[in-house]
Amino acid sequence: MSIPATTLPELITSRLILNQVQIEDAPQVFILRNDKLVNKYVDLPETPDEAAAANFIHKVNDYNLQNKGRYWAIRLKDNPQLIGSICLWNFDDNTNTAELGFTLLTDYWRKGYMQEALQCVLQYGFDDLHLTKIDGWTHQLNEASIGLMEKVGFTRNFELEKQAIVDESEKHMVIYTILNQH
Numbered sequence: 001m002s003i004p005a006t007t008l009p010e011l012i013t014s015r016l017i018l019n020q021v022q023i024e025d026a027p028q029v030f031i032l033r034n035d036k037l038v039n040k041y042v043d044l045p046e047t048p049d050e051a052a053a054a055n056f057i058h059k060v061n062d063y064n065l066q067n068k069g070r071y072w073a074i075r076l077k078d079n080p081q082l083i084g085s086i087c088l089w090n091f092d093d094n095t096n097t098a099e100l101g102f103t104l105l106t107d108y109w110r111k112g113y114m115q116e117a118l119q120c121v122l123q124y125g126f127d128d129l130h131l132t133k134i135d136g137w138t139h140q141l142n143e144a145s146i147g148l149m150e151k152v153g154f155t156r157n158f159e160l161e162k163q164a165i166v167d168e169s170e171k172h173m174v175i176y177t178i179l180n181q182h
């Protein structure tokens, strides 16, 4: 069964709205992609200015339209400014699996926001997209990312690491996996 194509759904949690990234979000996207602390363990292509951030926004929205993934802005219910993003990407139609990505502006760290967003996205991925499995790749020293994934039920996938991490440039990565239990 292939992953159903839909336009990006708006997802609502108790404190957050997850919806499409808009061109007006370019200043926040620019900060997210350039902040040294946010990207300490993340290797991103350069985003030198807000125009490059706007290009990135077009790219992720095209990505949604082409059913290659789902990329959401994270916003507080009482403030429309983008505070982070979360995505399911690298859809594999043969195995019905996806990979996970998430990032948050530092002012909002450690308030439970990403856990709230992630639990909602996992429910959508498993119940609506009928994914069988979601993998999260991260740097082995990224305690926040690993801690978050473990908290919501991901476990380290040593088997997949053995198969997938072959390149020397990726040896610092670890892979966490959560299976669809339904």
Ligand SMILES: CC(C)(COP(=O)(O)OP(=O)(O)OC[C@H]1O[C@@H](n2cnc3c(N)ncnc32)[C@H](O)[C@@H]1OP(=O)(O)O)[C@@H](O)C(=O)NCCC(=O)NCCS
Pocket (backbone or CB within 6 Å): 037, 038, 039, 041, 042, 101, 102, 103, 104, 105, 108, 109, 110, 111, 112, 113, 114, 115, 116, 137, 138, 139, 142, 143, 144, 145, 147, 148, 149, 151
């Ligand atoms: C990873 C990240 C999104 C976590 O977001 P967050 O909203 O601060 O996380 P939450 O507050 O929802 O935390 C949920 C749980 O994750 C774990 N966690 C979060 N931050 C942690 C940290 N710095 N160290 C260890 N565990 C951490 C804890 O188990 C936490 O639960 P607790 O607060 O009850 O102990 C955020 O740190 C971030 O944006 N990091 C930079 C980007 C990044 O590395 N993305 C991942 C790329 S693979």
